[in-house]
Amino acid sequence: MNTPIATQNAPLTGIRVIDYSHFLAGPHMSRCLAAMGAEVIKVERPKAGDAGRAHGYFKDGQSGYFLQQNMGKQGLCIDLKDKRGLAMMQDLIKTADVFVENYRPGALTKLGLGYAELSKLNPRLVYCSISAYGHTGPDSAKAGFGLIAEAKSGAMAQLGTPGEVPPLLRMPIADMYAGVHGVAAICAALVGRATSGKGQHIDLALYDCMVSMHDYAVQRYYLSGGTDLPQRTGAGQPDSPIYGVFPGQDGYLVIAAQVDDAWKRLARLIGGETLAADERFAKPEGRAKNYAEATRIVEGWTKERTVRECLAALDAAEVPCSAVQTIDQVLADPQIHARNMVIEQQHPLLGIVKLPNLPFRFSDCDTTPKLPAPLLGQHNRAIAASLGYSDTEIDAMTKDGVLYSETAAG
Incomplete structure (x- = not known):
């Protein structure tokens, strides 16, 4: 485990982020910002909180899903339908640099939390919205999740074996990719604000993110005059073997x-020098034309050996390769531990928990998350006090349920 010596503050130190998002794309984005040094305040609704809290895997009533995507944040649970709660949220917005949300377009405008309203309170605010289809276009009002974007984008149509139902991706590509794009866009907007003095609205769509990911299919379609569509090819890539x-x-x-x-x-x-000199396979177009034969030859060789024997021989020959690893094998991989990709955190209810780390590394600062994900409403009092609310006011709002916390949070 190699933790850098922190000779600099984390890059986003001094930036305050209000995370009013749920489930995955928004929370992942703000988790990244927190790791880079931003102060992130996770705002949730009373009692239920972020919908991700109800999404397994569970241990002792705590969601691993929520723990992973919300580490490094403070927790504020507030009733925005109460005028006192809305007023506190507005006070918080005035102190913020960034606001993150992933509700259906228009939903937050009804609460008075749309970009037009908040930019009047705080003209320097960078407001990032993530939705299924974005805030413009004929589908903008539709609900959607990552699965919808993955199917609608054409990505799913390229997966699996011809004649069979396309498989699920089993990793939330659309959500995570949108979250990472959000991080980049927010950082760029903050840089732009340094010269303009003004924030702006960032409009990210899961569908757009998935379509932008096509590295080959779109160009292939257009450059062929619309005649060439990618087909499902199972476990291989006939256009670019092996x-x-x-x-x-x-x-x-x-x-x-x-x-x-x-x-x-x-x-x-x-196959020795004979195969290496075979003109049928010498160039990519030849290997593509003779894909079935090239695949048969390679498969004949791998089937006669264990995976470990294949990898040893391929590594020695400097041919890029890997086992198809299961999760237990991944978590035992020395490379993963050398890169500090599994982190331990002390959770107030669960004790030590192990979760995946984020992949970016800085040479002169430590981006290891300092806080576990907050219990629901864990930091209500501290956040309210930082905004100038008195103990009497905080007690009254707590008693009336405007500020809510789960029992373990105090």
Whole structure:
């Protein structure tokens, strides 16, 4: 585990973020901002809180899903339908640099928390909205989740085996990708604010993010005059072989030998100089034309060996490869631990919990999360007091349920 010596403050130190989002895209975005040094205040509704709190895996009533995406944040649970709660939220907005939300367009305008309203309170506010389809266009009012964007974007249509139902991605690509784009856009808007003095509204759509991810399909369609559509190809990539999944005697591995030099090393390994010199496979177009035969040759070699034997030989030949690892294998991988990709946190109810870290590393500052995800309403009193509310006012709002906290939060 290599933690850098912190000779600088984290990059976003001094930036206050109000996270009024739920489930995944927004919370992941603000989690990244918190790791980079921002003070993030997670605002939730009374009793239920973020919908992510009801999403498993659970331990002792606590959601691992929520713990992972909300670490590093303070927790404020407030009733915005009460005029005192709305007034406190407005006071908080006046102190903020960034506001993050992922509700359906128009929903927060009804609460008085739309960009037009908040930018009047705080002209320097960078307001980031994430929604299924964005704030413009014929579908903007529709509800949607990452699954919808993944299906609608054409990504799902390229997965799986022809003739079978397309599989789920099983990782929230649309949400996580939108969250990362949000981080980039917010940081850019903050840089722009330094010269303009004004914030702005960032409008991110899950659907847009998924369409932007196409590295090949869109160009292929347009450059072919609309005649060439990507097809589902199962475990391989016929357009760019050898690049796919292959069976070993005791599991599966992937091989990425789509470039000429890698193919020659692979061919020499599995078929000697005869295969390496075979003109049918010398160039990418030839390997694509003879895809079935090239795949058959490679698969014949992998099937005769264990995955470990295949990897040892491929590594020695400098052919990019990996086992198809299960999660327990990933979490035992020395590379993951060397990169500090599993972090331990002390949770007030669960004790030590282990969760995935974020992937960015800075040479001169430590971005390890300092706080576990907050209990519901855990920091109500401290946040209200920082805004100038008296103990008497805080006690009254707590008694009336304007400020709410779960019992364990105090």
